[in-house]
Amino acid sequence: MNFNSYSLTKIAKEDKDTTYDLFFGPNHPGMHGNFGYVLDMVGTEINSVRPNAGQLHRGFEKLMEQRGWVQNLTLVPRICVMDPDPNEVAYCMSVERIMGVEIPERAKYLRTITLEMSRLTAYLLAIGGFGGTLGHYTPTHWSTADRDLIMDMFEWLTGGRVYHIYNIPGGVRSDAPEGFFDKLLEVMDALEARLPDYDSILFENPIVHKRLKGLGYVSKEDARKTGLSGPNLRASGNAYDVRKDVPYAAYPYLDFEIITQEGGDALTRALQIRLEYEQTINLIRQAVKKIPEGDVRLNLGLLGNLKVQAGEAYEKVESSKGEFGYYIVSDGGTKPYRVSVRGPSLPAGFLWAQKHLPTMKIDDVAAWMGSLSICPPDFDK
Amino acid sequence: MFNINSLEQQDNQDKLWDKVINYFRKRSLWMLHYCTGCGAMELPPVMTSRWDMERFGIGPMATPRQADILLITGYSSVRTMKRIIRTYEQMPEPKWVLAFGSCTVNGGMYWDSYNVINNLGEYIPVDITIAGCMPRPEAILDSMLKLMDMIQAGEAKAFRKYKENYAYYKANQDRLFMERGPVLESAALRYVHEETEGGEA
Amino acid sequence: MNRITVETLLQDLASRGLNGEKISEQQIKVFASKDNFVNHLHYLQTIGFEHLANINGVDYIAENEFEVVYQVYSYEHKIHIVFKVRIPREKPVILTVVTLWEQAQFYEQEVHEFYGIYFEGNKDLSHLFLENWNDLPPLRKDFNTEEFSEKLFGSKRHGGGK
Numbered sequence: 001m002n003f004n005s006y007s008l009t010k011i012a013k014e015d016k017d018t019t020y021d022l023f024f025g026p027n028h029p030g031m032h033g034n035f036g037y038v039l040d041m042v043g044t045e046i047n048s049v050r051p052n053a054g055q056l057h058r059g060f061e062k063l064m065e066q067r068g069w070v071q072n073l074t075l076v077p078r079i080c081v082m083d084p085d086p087n088e089v090a091y092c093m094s095v096e097r098i099m100g101v102e103i104p105e106r107a108k109y110l111r112t113i114t115l116e117m118s119r120l121t122a123y124l125l126a127i128g129g130f131g132g133t134l135g136h137y138t139p140t141h142w143s144t145a146d147r148d149l150i151m152d153m154f155e156w157l158t159g160g161r162v163y164h165i166y167n168i169p170g171g172v173r174s175d176a177p178e179g180f181f182d183k184l185l186e187v188m189d190a191l192e193a194r195l196p197d198y199d200s201i202l203f204e205n206p207i208v209h210k211r212l213k214g215l216g217y218v219s220k221e222d223a224r225k226t227g228l229s230g231p232n233l234r235a236s237g238n239a240y241d242v243r244k245d246v247p248y249a250a251y252p253y254l255d256f257e258i259i260t261q262e263g264g265d266a267l268t269r270a271l272q273i274r275l276e277y278e279q280t281i282n283l284i285r286q287a288v289k290k291i292p293e294g295d296v297r298l299n300l301g302l303l304g305n306l307k308v309q310a311g312e313a314y315e316k317v318e319s320s321k322g323e324f325g326y327y328i329v330s331d332g333g334t335k336p337y338r339v340s341v342r343g344p345s346l347p348a349g350f351l352w353a354q355k356h357l358p359t360m361k362i363d364d365v366a367a368w369m370g371s372l373s374i375c376p377p378d379f380d381k
Numbered sequence: 382m383f384n385i386n387s388l389e390q391q392d393n394q395d396k397l398w399d400k401v402i403n404y405f406r407k408r409s410l411w412m413l414h415y416c417t418g419c420g421a422m423e424l425p426p427v428m429t430s431r432w433d434m435e436r437f438g439i440g441p442m443a444t445p446r447q448a449d450i451l452l453i454t455g456y457s458s459v460r461t462m463k464r465i466i467r468t469y470e471q472m473p474e475p476k477w478v479l480a481f482g483s484c485t486v487n488g489g490m491y492w493d494s495y496n497v498i499n500n501l502g503e504y505i506p507v508d509i510t511i512a513g514c515m516p517r518p519e520a521i522l523d524s525m526l527k528l529m530d531m532i533q534a535g536e537a538k539a540f541r542k543y544k545e546n547y548a549y550y551k552a553n554q555d556r557l558f559m560e561r562g563p564v565l566e567s568a569a570l571r572y573v574h575e576e577t578e579g580g581e582a
Numbered sequence: 583m584n585r586i587t588v589e590t591l592l593q594d595l596a597s598r599g600l601n602g603e604k605i606s607e608q609q610i611k612v613f614a615s616k617d618n619f620v621n622h623l624h625y626l627q628t629i630g631f632e633h634l635a636n637i638n639g640v641d642y643i644a645e646n647e648f649e650v651v652y653q654v655y656s657y658e659h660k661i662h663i664v665f666k667v668r669i670p671r672e673k674p675v676i677l678t679v680v681t682l683w684e685q686a687q688f689y690e691q692e693v694h695e696f697y698g699i700y701f702e703g704n705k706d707l708s709h710l711f712l713e714n715w716n717d718l719p720p721l722r723k724d725f726n727t728e729e730f731s732e733k734l735f736g737s738k739r740h741g742g743g744k
Contacts, residue, residue: 026464027415029443034417034461054711055461056418059494061696062720062727066493074490081419097606128425144429151426162422162515224632224657227685238657245660246608313605314653314664316635325635327653327664340638342653350688377419380711460713492737493728495720496712499735556734563716564733567724574675574700 019047022362026055030133030366033081035376037353041362049357051350056380064339069095069306070168072336076326077163079341080378082125085118086319087326088167091339093248094328095169097313101298105250107171109291112250113184114166115317116284117154120191121147122320123277126373130270131202133366134211139202146194149187156180169306171297181288188281195278203274212267216356216368219264227347230322232372235272236264242318254286266371273373307334321345321373343378350379399535406475407532408438410525413448415468418455420481420515432518439525445471450528453507455515456484458496459557462504466554469505469543476540477532479524480510489514503553506539586629586659598622611664619667620677623652627682631656631663634682637689639697643723646671648699652679669699678703696721 025036036052060079064072076091077084089111096103103111124147131139151161157176158164166173202208218228223236233240241258243251259275261268300306310332316325322344329338349372356368412434416424427434428441442448445468457465469478480501483489488499501507508531511524531537543550563569586594588610592602595612600622602612614622635653642649652665669676678701679686688710690701695709698719709715718725731737 026461027413027445027468029414029441033421034415051710054709054713055458055464057458057460057496057711058456058491059496059720059727062725063491063494066727078419078490081422125425140425141429144425145431148426148431161517162419225683227634227683229633229635240657245657246662312611312664314609314662316662323635325653327636327638327651329640338638338640340636340640340651342636346688347685351685460711463713488731488735488737492739493731495717495725495727495730495734497731497735499731499737503736558714561714561716564730565717565726567726568717570724571718572672572674572698 023052024362024365025052030369032129032369032374033376035349035374035380037357037365039357039362039365044361044363046357046360046362046365049353051353053349053376053380056377058381060381061339061341064336066335068304068334069308069336070303072339073165073168074163077165078377079343079381080319080321080324080375081162082375083118083122083320084163085114085167086317086324087341088165089115089249090315090317090324090326091328092167092169093315093317094313094326095308097315098308098311098328098330099169099300100309101170101300103171103298104295105292106175106294107296108250109287110172110176110296111167112254112287113284113291114154114157114164114172115249116280116287117150117184118164119280119320120277120284121150121154123273123280124150126273126320126370127198127202127277129370130208130367133370134208136202136205136208139198142194142197142201146191149190153180153184153187156183168297168303170300170303171295173297175296181291185285185288188284192278192281195274198274203271208270209267211364211367212270212371213265215266215360215364216352216371217265218352223264226351228322228352229344230318230320230373231272231276232269232322232348234258234260235269237262242316242323246316248315248317250287250290253290254283256283256286266368269371269373305334307332308336316342319344321375321378324378341378341381343375343381345372345374345376346379348372349374349376400533403533403535407529410437410439410450410529411442411448412439412450412452413445413468413472414441414443415445415452416454417457417461417465418453418481418484420452420454423515423518423521424452424454427518427521432522434522434525437522437525437529445469446473448472449476450525451476451478452481453478453485453501454481456482456489456491456497457501459498462498462554463558466505474540475532475537477508477528477537478505478539479528480507481516481521483512483514486510486512498557504550504557506542506550508537508539586661588661591659591661595622598625605664608660609662609664611666614665614667616667616669616676619665620679620682623654623665623679623682626654626663626665629656630658631661633657634679634686634689635662637679637686637693639693639699639721641671641697641721641723642668643671648674648697650676650693650699674699675702677701680704695719698722 022039022041025031026034034055038050040047076087124143128140128143158166220237239258239260308330312329314327325342327340331337485501491497631654633655640649647668650667654663694707
C-alpha cells in the first residue's frame with residue numbers, strides 16, 4: 001500500500017471541491033504590513049494565488065500634485081516606512097536634476113550617511129523578520145533593540161525617530177550636531193560586535209539553512225528581466241547596484257565592491273542581507289572619515305514658495321529593498337505636475353508571488369515574503 | 382452564600398465585584414496584531430526589550446477572537462476600514478480601540494486623499510486617540526497606562542456606544558461599502574472601451 | 583557587448599525614426615508614436631535595455647493627451663531611457679507590452695486603474711487597489727480629490743478651522 005496516497009493532500013487533489021480559499025493576511029502575524037494573498041489551497045499546498053493589495057493605498061501620487069514642492073517631503077518618506085530616507089533623497093535628486101543644481105559636498109556625505117543608517121535599520125528589521133517568520137523570536141528581539149541604537153542617532157540628527165525629513169532640495173536641513181560622528185562610530189562598533197551573535201543564532205543555524213535552502217529560486221536571467229532589484233538581484237548573481245552604476249550622493253568617493261552571490265534562493269538572499277549589512281557599516285565609517293567641512297545646503301530662496309522650472313527627470317536610489325525611482329514632471333509652477341514612484345517590491349510581490357507560491361506549502365509563505373523583502377506600502381502607494 | 386436583602390445592597394456588591402474584575406482585567410490585556418498603517422513601525426520597540434509592554438501585562442495576540450485591544454495604527458484606507466470593522470465586530474466584549482496618530486482624527490496629511498477615511502470615530506467607537514505622526518513609543522505606553530486607569534475606573538466603555546448607536550455607525554459604514562453611484566459629477570467623463578472585432582474602426 | 587554612450591544611442595534611435603533628448607550623461611528621453619512603439623521597445627530590449635523599471639501615465643490635459651511613460655534601463659550600457667508615448671484623451675487605447683516584460687501586467691493594471699487607459703491585448707485589467715470605485719480614474723487631472731474626500735469622508739480644509 002502506498003502511504004502517500006492516503007495523505008490528506010493526495011485525497012484532496014482528486015476531489016476538486018476540497019480546494020479552499022485561505023486569506024493570508026492582511027491580519028496575519030507573518031504578514032509584512034497590511035497586505036494579503038488569497039491562496040487557493042489543497043490541504044497545505046497552494047494551488048494558485050491572488051494578491052490582495054490596496055489596503056495601504058493613500059493616493060500619494062495624486063496628493064503630491066496638490067502640495068508644494070517642499071511640502072511633499074512630508075509625504076514621500078511615508079511610502080516606505082522601514083526605509084524612509086531613499087524616498088527623500090530620490091525625490092530631492094529628481095527636483096535638483098530639473099533645477100540643474102549641484103548640492104554642496106558636505107551635504108552629499110550627510111545624505112550618504114543618512115541613507116546608510118536607514119539601510120541598517122531596514123536590514124535589522126529584515127533580520128528580525130527572518131527570525132519571526134521562521135518561528136525563531138530571539139533575533140527579532142535582538143535586532144529590534146539594536147535598531148533602536150540607530151533610531152536614537154537619527155533622533156539626535158534630525159529630531160524624528162522614524163520619519164526624518166532631513167533631506168531637502170538643495171542639500172540637507174542642518175549640519176550634524178557636535179559629537180554626532182564620534183557617537184555614530186561607537187554605535188557602528190557596537191553593531192559590528194553583535195554580528196557574530198546573529199551569525200551563530202540565525203545565519204549559521206542549520207535549521208534556518210534547512211528551511212530556506214532552495215526556497216523561492218530566481219535564476220540570473222529571470223531576475224534581470226522581471227524587474228527585481230537590490231539585494232534580490234545581486235543574490236541571483238547580477239552585479240548591479242545603483243550606487244555604483246548611476247552614482248549619486250557621495251558614493252563615487254567611497255571605496256566598495258558590489259557583493260554578488262550565485263544561489264538565487266531564500267537562503268542566499270538572507271546571507272546577502274548579512275553581507276551587505278557589514279558593507280553598510282564599513283561605508284558609514286568611510287563617509288564619516290572623509291566628510292569635508294563646508295555648507296550643507298544651497299540657498300534656493302524661500303523654500304515654501306520654491307518654483308521649479310519646467311522639465312522632467314527620473315532619478316533612482318538604491319534602498320535596502322532595491323531601486324526606488326522618482327519620475328517628476330514640472331510645468332514650472334509651485335507644485336509638481338506629476339510625481340510617479342517606482343517602488344522596488346512590485347515585481348516580487350505580484351509577479352513572483354504568482355510564479356513561486358503555487359509550488360509551496362503554506363508554512364513557507366511568510367519566510368518567502370521576508371526573503372524577497374516585500375514591503376507593501378511601496379506598491380500600494 | 383450571599384444573602385441579598387435589598388437592591389441597594391446588590392448594587393454595592395456589584396460595584397465591589399466590578400472593581401475586582403476591572404483590576405484583573407486591566408492587568409491582562411491582549412493587543413491584536415494587525416498593522417493597519419505605518420504607525421505599526423513603532424510597535425516592535427514597544428513590544429520588545431526597550432519599552433517592553435509585557436511588564437504591564439500587555440501581550441500581542443494573533444486572532445481577533447481572543448483580543449481585547451484593537452490598535453488602529455494610522456490612516457485607514459477604504460479597504461482597510463472594511464477589514465477593521467470586520468475585525469472589530471469579531472472581538473469579544475469588553476474591547477477597546479486605540480487610535481494612533483493624527484490621521485485617525487481628521488485624516489492628518491491625507492485629509493484630501495480619495496482613499497483615506499478622515500475621522501475614524503464615525504465608523505467605530507474610539508477609546509483613546511494618540512496624537513503625533515507617528516507617536517513615540519512613550520506615547521503609546523502612556524496611552525496604554527491611561528487605558529488601564531480608565532478600565533479600573535469603569536470609564537472605558539466605548540464599545541457600548543457601538544451597540545447603542547449602531548444605526549449611526551452602520552449608516553456611515555454603508556456610505557463607504559454599499560453599492561453606490563459616482564460621488565462626483567465628473568464621473569460622466571469616463572471613457573469605456575469596447576473591444577472591436579477585426580481591428581479598430 | 584560594447585558599452586554605448588548616450589550620444590551614439592540617440593543617433594542610433596534617430597536613424598530608426600525616434601526623436602530623443604539628452605537629460606543627463608546616463609539618461610535620455612525618447613518620443614515614440616503609438617503605432618509602432620512596441621517594435622521600438624522590442625529593439626531596445628534586444629540591444630540590452632532589459633530592465634523595465636516602471637510604466638506610468640501622465641495627464642496632459644491642456645494638450646488633451648495622455649502620455650504613457652516606460653522607464654527602461656540597461657545594465658550593460660548603464661543608460662536610463664524615459665520612453666514616452668502620447669495617446670489622445672478621448673480614446674485612450676494603447677497596445678500592451680506584456681509580451682516583452684511579464685511584470686508589465688501589473689504596471690498596466692495600475693495605469694488602467696488610475697488613468698482609465700486601456701491596454702489592448704492585456705487580458706486582465708481588473709482593479710488592484712481601489713474597491714467600489716465608480717468615479718473618474720483618480721489620477722486624471724479632471725478628478726478633484728479634495729471635493730471627493732469632502733463628499734464621501736466629510737473632510738474639511740485646515741481641519742475645519744479658519
